Amino acid sequence: MPRSFLVKKHFNASKKPNYSELDTHTVIISPYLYESYPLPVIPQPEILSSGAYSPITVWTATAPFHSPLPNGLSPLSGYPSSLGRVSPPPPSDTSSKDHSGSESPISDEEERLQSKLSDAHAIEAEKFQCNLCNKTYSTFSGLAKHKQLHCDAQSRKSFSCKYCDKEYVSLGALKMHIRTHTLPCVCKICGKAFSRPWLLQGHIRTHTGEKPFSCPHCNRAFADRSNLRAHLQTHSDVKKYQCKNCSKTFSRMSLLHKHEESGCCVAH
DNA sequence: CTGGGGAGGGGGCCC
DNA sequence: CGGGCCCCCTCCCCA
Numbered sequence: 001m002p003r004s005f006l007v008k009k010h011f012n013a014s015k016k017p018n019y020s021e022l023d024t025h026t027v028i029i030s031p032y033l034y035e036s037y038p039l040p041v042i043p044q045p046e047i048l049s050s051g052a053y054s055p056i057t058v059w060t061a062t063a064p065f066h067s068p069l070p071n072g073l074s075p076l077s078g079y080p081s082s083l084g085r086v087s088p089p090p091p092s093d094t095s096s097k098d099h100s101g102s103e104s105p106i107s108d109e110e111e112r113l114q115s116k117l118s119d120a121h122a123i124e125a126e127k128f129q130c131n132l133c134n135k136t137y138s139t140f141s142g143l144a145k146h147k148q149l150h151c152d153a154q155s156r157k158s159f160s161c162k163y164c165d166k167e168y169v170s171l172g173a174l175k176m177h178i179r180t181h182t183l184p185c186v187c188k189i190c191g192k193a194f195s196r197p198w199l200l201q202g203h204i205r206t207h208t209g210e211k212p213f214s215c216p217h218c219n220r221a222f223a224d225r226s227n228l229r230a231h232l233q234t235h236s237d238v239k240k241y242q243c244k245n246c247s248k249t250f251s252r253m254s255l256l257h258k259h260e261e262s263g264c265c266v267a268h
Numbered sequence: 269c270t271g272g273g274g275a276g277g278g279g280g281c282c283c
Numbered sequence: 284c285g286g287g288c289c290c291c292c293t294c295c296c297c298a
Contacts, residue, residue, distance in 0.1 A: 172284065173279075180277070198287065199276065206275070220273090226291075227274065234272065254293065255271065262269085 128136065128143035137143040159174040160167040163181040168174040176196075183193035185200040189207050194200040202224055205211070211221035213228040217235045222228040233239050233251030241256040242249045250256040 168279095175285085177278080195277075196287090198289095202276075222273080224275070225289080226276090227272095229290085231273075251272075252293095253291085258270080 128138070128140050159169070159171055161174060161177055161181070163178070166177055168177060179195040183195055185194040185197050186192070187194070187200055187203055187207075189204070192203060194203060205223035211223045213223070213225050214221040215228060215231055215235075217232070220231060222231060230252055236251075239249035239251045241251070241253050243256060243259055248259065250259060
């Protein structure tokens with residue numbers, strides 16, 4: 001009988017993103033994620049939509065070179081109004097500067113024009129700075145490309161779970177989270193399912209009675225390292241969690257919380 | 269009521 | 284990129 005807090009609750013459909021709206025921006029999860037395990041608890045999804053994952057709108061592609069943003073246009077949350085227009089930055093990584101088209105064959109006149117433009121570019125060089133990593137770029141498109149490929153993708157939670165409203169910065173993290181819904185690791189003894197193999201391993205110890213983590217201070221042993229760690233706190237005079245008001249210490253956060261809720265810290 | 273044990277979840281890091 | 288592991292946390296139960 002699983003304890004109530006461990007039972008995966010039904011997901012509130014009203015909280016789920018409208019995936020149908022996101023058909024054009026989907027993240028395909030490899031089918032193996034759902035096929036390689038014996039007991040998927042949740043029907044296998046054909047696709048994992050990404051609620052918040054909206055691959056960055058390539059609005060820079062249509063924007064004129066160095067053109068300012070249209071009034072009020074804020075295509076990306078990661079592009080604040082400051083938009084990287086900064087005072088001349090110190091010399092920095094110039095390898096990422098965007099100087100497209102320099103390799104195409106051009107006439108002398110074009111070359112002169114190009115040269116003038118290059119001078120202009122040099123003046124403007126590195127005026128576009130990423131507000132996330134401070135890299136600077138000579139062109140706005142260069143900055144936009146950088147943010148699209150690197151910073152935005154990492155700074156924004158871009159991959160959202162189809163089963164709940166959680167979002168993750170990486171596909172790997174999302175895949176791992178999804179296992180908490182699919183629970184692919186099943187105990188052969190009692191049939192209980194877990195999200196990760198090592199969770200199952202720990203559970204199996206409850207069947208075998210194996211307790212590989214022993215306390216150096218007493219003869220107690222534990223099946224779980226976390227529980228040993230908590231136990232070690234009981235040997236310490238000064239516990240890890242301390243009440244800010246009465247300075248009493250507790251071995252566990254939950255005990256401190258209980259203490260606080262019981263009134264020690266109320267209305268001080 | 270408090271403290272501690274048991275069991276498990278989830279994110280991050282490393283290989 | 285995925286698995287293993289670590290750490291921290293939470294909750295239930297019981298003495």
